[in-house]
Amino acid sequence: MDTQQIMMKKGYDSQIVFEDLLKRFNLTNKYPIHFLVDEDRNKEFLATVRKDNPFPNVLSLVLASLRKKGINRLFAEEKVLQTPVVAAVLTLSDVLATDIASLRHADTSKAEIFTDVSYAGMQAIRLYIADYKDKEFRKARYNSAVRVDNALNGSFYKYETKDHRFVSFHVYYQSQQEKLVKALKLKKESKKFSFISTPFDRKYLAKVMKNYTAQELEDLAFDCGACGCVIRSREEWESTEVGKAVKDMPLIRFEEKGKTELPKWGSDLSSGPLTGIKVLDLTHIIAGPACSRILAEYGADVLLVRRGKFMDQEQAMLELDGWAGKDSIQLDLNIEADLKRMKELIKEADVITYSYQNGCFDKFGLSADEIQKINPNVIFANLNCFSDTVWKDRPGWAPCAEDITGLSVRNGSMEQPVNLNGVPLDYIPGFILALGTLKAIKEKLETGKTMRVTTSLTRGAMYLHECTDICSKKYEGSLSTDIINSDAGKKFGYIRTYVKDNCIGEVGFPTPATYNTLFTDKTSNMTFHDARKGFKGEE
Numbered sequence: 001m002d003t004q005q006i007m008m009k010k011g012y013d014s015q016i017v018f019e020d021l022l023k024r025f026n027l028t029n030k031y032p033i034h035f036l037v038d039e040d041r042n043k044e045f046l047a048t049v050r051k052d053n054p055f056p057n058v059l060s061l062v063l064a065s066l067r068k069k070g071i072n073r074l075f076a077e078e079k080v081l082q083t084p085v086v087a088a089v090l091t092l093s094d095v096l097a098t099d100i101a102s103l104r105h106a107d108t109s110k111a112e113i114f115t116d117v118s119y120a121g122m123q124a125i126r127l128y129i130a131d132y133k134d135k136e137f138r139k140a141r142y143n144s145a146v147r148v149d150n151a152l153n154g155s156f157y158k159y160e161t162k163d164h165r166f167v168s169f170h171v172y173y174q175s176q177q178e179k180l181v182k183a184l185k186l187k188k189e190s191k192k193f194s195f196i197s198t199p200f201d202r203k204y205l206a207k208v209m210k211n212y213t214a215q216e217l218e219d220l221a222f223d224c225g226a227c228g229c230v231i232r233s234r235e236e237w238e239s240t241e242v243g244k245a246v247k248d249m250p251l252i253r254f255e256e257k258g259k260t261e262l263p264k265w266g267s268d269l270s271s272g273p274l275t276g277i278k279v280l281d282l283t284h285i286i287a288g289p290a291c292s293r294i295l296a297e298y299g300a301d302v303l304l305v306r307r308g309k310f311m312d313q314e315q316a317m318l319e320l321d322g323w324a325g326k327d328s329i330q331l332d333l334n335i336e337a338d339l340k341r342m343k344e345l346i347k348e349a350d351v352i353t354y355s356y357q358n359g360c361f362d363k364f365g366l367s368a369d370e371i372q373k374i375n376p377n378v379i380f381a382n383l384n385c386f387s388d389t390v391w392k393d394r395p396g397w398a399p400c401a402e403d404i405t406g407l408s409v410r411n412g413s414m415e416q417p418v419n420l421n422g423v424p425l426d427y428i429p430g431f432i433l434a435l436g437t438l439k440a441i442k443e444k445l446e447t448g449k450t451m452r453v454t455t456s457l458t459r460g461a462m463y464l465h466e467c468t469d470i471c472s473k474k475y476e477g478s479l480s481t482d483i484i485n486s487d488a489g490k491k492f493g494y495i496r497t498y499v500k501d502n503c504i505g506e507v508g509f510p511t512p513a514t515y516n517t518l519f520t521d522k523t524s525n526m527t528f529h530d531a532r533k534g535f536k537g538e539e
Contacts, residue, residue: 083121125422131508151201165214234406272299288355289322290430296325398425429460
């Protein structure tokens with residue numbers, strides 16, 4: 001198939017996945033929805049590969065290469081569907097946001113939703129696309145990129161074991177990498193694994209791994225508090241106790257936690273359908289922040305909790321995209337006054353998003369159940385790696401979820417597993433959590449019910465398997481959407497949307513994939529500021 005045929009197929013698959021989502025959540029669509037497939041997008045995207053490249057010197061070439069490779073894959077056939085899944089999930093999120101606007105007394109009779117399929121695919125490679133001007137922040141991201149990109153990065157490097165299986169390690173925090181290096185009794189210090197030494201380190205690690213079976217290495221990685229896994233096929237994963245449990249779970253779990261009077265959020269929608277709704281953001285890295293970023297784009301007042309400044313985050317390279325639309329408050333929960341302030345903010349919040357390792361906040365008296373006691377009316381949206389299984393307390397990362405659930409094998413082979421384009425197992429579960437959170441907000445407005453919303457990286461991985469299966473068969477149902485081939489009015493103007501009013505100056509964020517005639521301007525909701533004292537009304 002040529003590029004246009006491939007993209008038309010992705011547009012059609014987006015329609016099918018959208019209809020499947022409606023059925024999964026017992027929802028109906030009453031708005032005109034158009035999936036846009038524009039044949040000019042390929043050239044437009046490729047023309048930006050070298051432009052607005054924030055990395056210095058040789059790393060600018062590395063980033064340009066990653067951008068080009070990622071964009072080329074956007075316009076190629078996908079063995080594991082990603083683009084149609086993003087397009088469908090974000091479209092249904094827009095439907096729910098419109099429903100929320102209607103419940104808040106907006107006239108939605110002329111609402112019309114456009115989803116650009118190419119821009120939807122781009123959402124899974126957002127971290128490659130962004131641009132930023134601040135010199136100090138460029139340096140911070142450069143250092144972060146160099147530290148993470150080493151021979152222990154399981155996104156890129158897999159190792160054969162004594163029993164001729166393959167393993168991958170996922171230790172993107174320095175503390176996790178140090179634990180793994182110690183557990184493996186490596187002769188080289190953790191901090192000395194670098195981008196420059198990767199060719200030599202890979203040879204060294206390849207010899208070390210031959211001393212272990214794959215299962216021994218998986219157990220060793222998790223037991224020491226790091227993260228690593230046997231690379232499994234889908235069938236192997238689904239035959240494990242954890243795999244069976246994850247497969248049997250709904251894509252999003254909704255648990256009713258109480259019922260009160262309908263919320264008094266008013267009819268002010270000046271920033272979008274979520275105007276005035278307070279979201280306390282307890283997330284980090286990519287997946288969790290991707291959820292709360294979507295809520296921010298729809299106008300929610302999102303307050304992100306951090307121990308230090310944005311600039312000082314160890315994973316600044318991966319964190320940037322998730323800052324869009326948020327304010328940040330700096331709290332160290334080991335300090336009594338800061339812990340007290342956190343509990344005050346929990347009481348104020350309408351929604352809490354959480355994506356740290358399960359149990360991470362328990363020592364502060366802030367488990368999910370304890371948070372619900374502090375604020376019985378708060379919607380609690382939770383994302384982890386292994387869902388509510390016997391592995392629920394284990395750390396996990398998106399590439400690990402790909403490797404352990406069979407996606408890497410399906411995308412490549414058992415002998416040569418290949419991770420997906422970008423980090424879709426971060427972004428897609430994050431978007432799924434946003435979808436669930438929007439549904440919970442709608443439920444709150446309709447009935448007063450307070451919901452706990454749960455999904456996971458591995459459940460998101462299974463969903464990609466399921467969508468790929470669905471779209472490989474002949475579809476017999478009706479479609480409530482259509483496909484168009486022209487972006488009349490240039491609703492999607494450029495691959496990046498530039499936002500100036502940020503704590504690190506001007507930033508070019510990847511442009512959102514959906515356009516709604518009811519709320520056309522998301523740009524004003526995408527600024528971010530550090531060192532705040534509370535939600536916007538308290539500043």
